[in-house]
Amino acid sequence: MTQWLNAEQQQHWRAFLAASMLLSDRLSRELQAEHGLSLADYEILVRLSESEGRRLRMSQLADSTLASRSRLSHQVDRMERAGLVAREPCEDDRRGANAVLTEQGWAVLVAAAPSHVAGVRAHLVDLLSDEEFRALGQACAIVADHLQSPDCAVESA
Secondary structure, three states, rough: OOOOOOHHHHHHHHHHHHHHHHHHHHHHHHHHHOOOOOOHHHHHHHHHHHHHEEEEEHHHHHHHOOOHHHHHHHHHHHHOOOOOEEEEEOOOOOOEEEEEHHHHHHHHHHHHHHHHHHHHHHOHHOOOOOHHHHHHHHHHHHHHHHOOOOOHHHHHH
């Protein structure tokens, strides 16, 4: 038997949905307007910039950005045409490919980061107390860990 959400839980659930969708949309629109990047583009640039040699195997990049392999491949195709990333064969496994941050991609990331961080602060971090933000981060980590656990994957299959 399904245990329905009570009125307070329903209110919090809907607030979470609205906030997550509105925040993602706002940050993406700001990046697009100011730097010609989507939020997904920005996340890929960040992940590559944080990796050794500014490169990641495509499968690792997909996992770290929570994107399907197919979706990431199309995204990287677009970013490659824009000169932000390049694909190179993996040295240890010629079947695989690495995504590599180009100098142009690095310059775009460096230019976009300050305004993106300002948006994250203005639309989320600075609206909450340190305690509220910590609690939000802890709660989101619990949910993310659950959803990425092997047990959850088995349950939903």
